[in-house]
Amino acid sequence: MDFALRARRLGKRYPKAPPNVYALSDVDLEVPHGVTFGLIGRNGAGKTTFVRIAATQLEHTSGDLEVLGLDVRTRAREIRPRIACIPQESRPLYFLTTEEVIYLNLKMRGTDAVEARRRTRDVLAELELEPYRKTLVSHLSGGLRRRALVAMVFASDAELLFLDEPTTGLDPLARRQVWDAIRHAIREHRTIVLTTHYLDEAEALSARLALIDKGRVMLSGTAEELRARMPYPYRVTIAGPIAAEALHPYGRVTRIEGGYLVFARESNARDLARWGLEHGYRLSLGPVSLEDIFLEIVGRPLVGLEEGEEEPVAP
Ligand SMILES: Nc1ncnc2c1ncn2[C@@H]1O[C@H](COP(=O)(O)OP(=O)(O)OP(=O)(O)O)[C@@H](O)[C@H]1O
Ligand SMILES: [Mg+2]
Numbered sequence: 261m262d263f264a265l266r267a268r269r270l271g272k273r274y275p276k277a278p279p280n281v282y283a284l285s286d287v288d289l290e291v292p293h294g295v296t297f298g299l300i301g302r303n304g305a306g307k308t309t310f311v312r313i314a315a316t317q318l319e320h321t322s323g324d325l326e327v328l329g330l331d332v333r334t335r336a337r338e339i340r341p342r343i344a345c346i347p348q349e350s351r352p353l354y355f356l357t358t359e360e361v362i363y364l365n366l367k368m369r370g371t372d373a374v375e376a377r378r379r380t381r382d383v384l385a386e387l388e389l390e391p392y393r394k395t396l397v398s399h400l401s402g403g404l405r406r407r408a409l410v411a412m413v414f415a416s417d418a419e420l421l422f423l424d425e426p427t428t429g430l431d432p433l434a435r436r437q438v439w440d441a442i443r444h445a446i447r448e449h450r451t452i453v454l455t456t457h458y459l460d461e462a463e464a465l466s467a468r469l470a471l472i473d474k475g476r477v478m479l480s481g482t483a484e485e486l487r488a489r490m491p492y493p494y495r496v497t498i499a500g501p502i503a504a505e506a507l508h509p510y511g512r513v514t515r516i517e518g519g520y521l522v523f524a525r526e527s528n529a530r531d532l533a534r535w536g537l538e539h540g541y542r543l544s545l546g547p548v549s550l551e552d553i554f555l556e557i558v559g560r561p562l563v564g565l566e567e568g569e570e571e572p573v574a575p
Contacts, residue, residue, distance in 0.1 A: 262329050264420050264451040265291035265314055271322035272309050272475075283309040284475040286323070291468070296442060296452040298466030300459065300550075302558055306475040307455040311424050314453065315345040328420060341369065344418035346409045346426060354398030358389055358408045361397055365412045383415040386444070387437050403429045407438070414441050420451045427461060439465060459550040469550070471557055478557045486553055492523035495548045496532050500541030507532070523548065 270287040277283070284306045291297040299307045312318040314327055316336040325332045327339045356364065359380060366376035384390050387407050392400060397408055410426045423442070427435045435458075442452055442465055456462050462469060463483050470480035479486050487493045492511050499519030507513045510532040511524030519542070522532060529545055536543040548556075 262293070263290045263326070264293045264328060265289065265297070265453065266326045267310075267314075267323065268325075269323035270310075270313070270320055270325050272306070272313060272318070273321045282475050284313075284320070287472070287475070287477055289470055289477060289480060291451060291453060293451055294446065294449045295467035296446060296454055296465045298462035298469040299453060299455045299472065300457075300462050300469060300554060301472040305472045307472065308424055309475075310472070311345070311422050311453060311455060315343060315422050316340055317345075342418055343420045343422065344369075344413045344416040345422040346413050346424060354396065357394050357396055358400065358404075358411075359384065359393045361408055362412050362415050366415055369416055369418075371417065379415045379417075383411045383441075386414070386441055387411045388434075403431060403434060406430060407434055410438055410441065414445060418450070421445060421453070423452060423454045425455055425457065427456065427458060435461070459554055463550045471554060473558050479553070483550060486550070487547055490523075490548055490553060490556065492525060493548055494524050494526055494529035494545065495552060496522045496524060496529050496536075496543060496545050498522065498532070498536045498541050498543040500536070500539065502541065523552070 267287050267289045270284055270289075271282055272284040273282050287306075287310065299310065301307055309318065313320045313325060313332065316327070316332055316339055319333070328342055330339050332339065362383060363376050363380045366379055367373070371379065384393055387410065389404070389407060389411055392404055392408075397405060400408060406426070406429055410423070413421055413423065426442075427438050430438065439461070442454070445452060454462070454465060466483070468480065468482055469486060471478045471486070479489060481489075494511075496510070497516065497519060498507070502520065504513055504515065504520065507520055507522050510528045511522045514521045514523075522529075524532060533543060533545045
């Protein structure tokens with residue numbers, strides 16, 4: 261099978277980094293064609309470094325990376341016309357209007373004028389940027405500027421799009437417009453590499469995900485596969501006059517606002533839900549969220565934890 265991206269033991273050490281500090285270490289990743297691939301991880305995990313290497317903006321220091329079947333080290337010139345990228349903190353050309361930024365980028369990529377005008381018009385409509393068509397990019401708010409950059413990437417005919425935090429700073433409606441644009445791009449059989457700190461977004465959009473921490477891939481696969489790797493794949497929240505001790509046999513108990521969160525195996529989750537319902541307690545039951553997995557793997561305290569976490573007790 262050929263992949264849109266294929267990294268083998270990819271490593272990156274920045275020249276001025278302290279010895280033995282690697283932004284990426286032994287990264288093995290495969291991104292199939294035509295899907296959205298979500299890259300998640302804490303600040304400094306190495307997401308932007310990965311994106312910049314794959315977008316041929318930065319050189320790796322070890323391992324191999326193929327982009328669209330081509331080695332990034334030797335075939336960057338062939339890769340570039342086939343990819344498009346919004347850098348995480350990019351500054352567009354401020355003396356241009358929103359429309360010009362999109363149109364001129366297409367012209368630079370070699371799109372003919374008629375097609376470039378059509379694509380510009382379509383993307384301005386899709387991301388509801390029409391009212392700002394003639395506004396200088398330098399006069400746009402931060403969120404609108406970001407949308408203009410996202411529009412620039414979607415308007416291109418690139419097969420592989422890199423979206424490094426495309427929705428950071430966007431209002432909830434604008435975020436959803438970007439989501440729709442991502443889904444639209446997937447219907448056009450494009451491939452998207454997405455980084456985001458919004459885990460609901462990562463899960464809603466990504467066919468496959470990778471969680472990286474300190475430059476290493478901790479988990480990768482579909483959201484289901486990630487869940488299946490968790491010792492406790494279910495979460496039950498329960499509220500009522502309950503002593504934590506009563507919950508311990510079911511799984512790992514955490515006190516949260518107004519009640520408890522219990523991570524449990526499937527049969528224990530079911531038993532706990534039945535027990536809770538019999539007692540008339542308020543409860544919810546579902547698979548662990550991507551946020552739960554994230555917090556578990558990168559070793560942060562669990563969601564909503566205000567006081568000390570209860571000791572885990574094997575059910
Ligand atoms: N130009 C650079 N020179 C030296 N070190 C760098 C450079 N750019 C990034 N780093 C370091 O590399 C590591 C990974 O950074 P990177 O920007 O890839 O993280 P990230 O996952 O994108 O984080 P964020 O979520 O904050 O955007 C960090 O430790 C960072 O300090
Ligand atoms: Mg980053």
